[in-house]
Structure formats: structure tokens, C-alpha cells
Amino acid sequence: MTIPIEVLEAEALSLPQADRSRLVDRLLASLGHDPEWEEAWSEEADRREARIADGQAQWISGPDAVARIRASLK
Template structure:
């Protein structure tokens, strides 16, 4: 198995940086042990974006948010 891995690695290192990145993404994703968590985050992100775009929630500038946090910590 080690020989096959070494051969694949040697071939992969001959790819362009963009090609290596494209290869690495699905390999890294395949290591994710809990795809349900990723799906849950994707759903939550979509809901939050929808709430912002529809006006259900209002965003505040980061400077204001940080000022509120700092004030609450005093």
C-alpha cells in the first residue's frame, strides 16, 4: 500500500498548484466523519442569510457590535 501511496503522491506533486488544490478539496472532504454536521451548518447559514435579506433580522456594523460587547464586559 505504501508504494501505491508514494506513487500517487509523486504524481500529484507534478500537478499545478490549482490542480493540487482541486484534488485536495474532495480528499479533505472525504475525511469528514460527520457530513450531517456540514449539512446542518449549510441549512443554518441559508436560513440566516434569508432572514437578513428578508429584513426579519437587522445587521449592525461590526464597530457597533464590538462596542456593545465591550460595554457589557465592563
Template structure:
């Protein structure tokens, strides 16, 4: 690891957990270079929210959703 990176890491680790989380979000966002894929996911989220709002679909409790995923993808 370069000394510049080590200095930066030490500075980041001195931040509060909330500030580190915000920084992490920004860093991850900076790596997302596929704006088209992001737009598709945003559109899908908007459509799902609309479907819930008008009663086309019903929400599933988190524990039920997790159990279904664990059954489908064991391990």
C-alpha cells in the first residue's frame, strides 16, 4: 500500500461511523459508471412503488422474503 493511501486510510478511520458510511456511499457511487443500468433499476423501483400504491401487488414481510430467497438459493 502506498504511503499516500495509508495516510488517507488513517484519516478516514478517524471519521465518525456515520461520516465513514456517507463516504463509502459516495465512493461506491463513483464506481457506478453504467448510468443506463441505474436508470432501468430506478424505473423498476418506481413501477413497483406504483403497483404497491394502487394495490396491484401486496407487500411481503422481510422475514418471509428472506426465507424464500434462502430456500431458493441455499448455502
């Protein structure tokens, strides 16, 4: 028996936050991973952290980043 996606979605959204978080983690893990992508992203993250450590860049908050992106799209 297959549960319609709308029913499954409604059930999942009715779960407490901790259970939804656990479900998301398990679903993402079930998708597998791409080692090449993970390695490339790890290298990029290291480059970004090095630029911050060297003073070439600085951390910005999530809301500030979104505001900058929105402003650039106008």
C-alpha cells in the first residue's frame, strides 16, 4: 500500500520539531552522498575560512547576506 504524498506530508508536518528534524536527517542520509562533491565543498569551505583568517574577508550574518543578495537583484 502506498500512502499519497499529501497525506504523508501532512503527517510529517504534524510531528513535534525534534521528530521532524530526525526524519529530515534520515531522509537526507537515505539519498546517499557524492564523495567528490563533499571533497570539493570541504576545500571551498577551507578556502573561505582561510580568507577570513587572513583578513581578506569577514563573516556576515544570514539576514545581512540575504539583504545583500536581494539588493543586488533589484
